[in-house]
Amino acid sequence: MSQVVLIDDVRSFRDRRECLVARTAAYGVALLQTLYVSKQRIDELWLDHDLGRDDTIWPVVRLLEDAALAGRVWDIGVVKIHAARSGPAHRMGISLRRAGYATDRVVDLRVFRVRRATGDAWQAEGDEGWESIHAQLFAASEGDSAFIQWKKGSTGATIARRYSARRNAARAEWCSTHGEQPDAWPLGHPPVLLRLPDALLVACVRCDWVDSRPRSISEARTSAETHASAAQDSDTAANALVALLARVWT
Secondary structure (H helix, E strand, O other): OOOEEEEOOOEEEOOOOOOEEEOOHHHHHHHHHHHHHOOOOEEEEEEOOEOOOOOEOHHHHHHHHHHHHOOOOOOEEEEEEOOOOHHHHHHHHHHHHHOOOOEEEOOOHHHEEEOEEEOOEEEOOOOOOHHHHHHHHOOOOOOOOHHHHHHHHOHHHHHHHHHHHHHHHHHHHHHHHHOOOHHHOOOOOOEEEEEEOOEEEEEEOOOOOEEOOOOOHHHHHHHHHHHOOOOOOOHHHHHHHHHHHOOEEO
């Protein structure tokens, strides 16, 4: 599988291809250094220029230039420059080609979807509410190394967004059947089972509760049943719970 790295503060690939993402220049530098030390090839390195507020891509470009000056051009197939502004994109290309890297100027930005801004928080389409999941699954610890901090902030955020998108899809389906008013639902807190390729999560379509401890569908269903807060002597509630736990959102 190709290794793709995206350094951009607001864009994500529309086709949701697998990639490593850094939202700031500092995270981008840390990510590239980690991949270099672990001798991992980067097939495609996608670079934006403006990374929010006063942050730009230049620390990343300088890192690659310095590596070339030291006689160690990194194993990168192609650097795809997708900066919206042509001037900075042109200067990035000159610097990187001079350092020995193949570049490709990308001008058709329809390959991306752009996250919406709400104050200082950013949210991607379809995965609103991911921050709560991220905080519960990837809470910062005092002893975290710089690499672990970066992993929690990049890969952890991607995982939380994927879980949130699945939970939101489950909620939309639930509300299409039972309405938007929780007080009228047959279950006070309807649980859902969410699966990524290597992980399983139990979540609630009403509140922020999640449980990442289950290691099997059976354990997940037990956790979900415990969280469901409606009286189970109601046939309607019981049937609703059975229907919910019969499906795993992937």
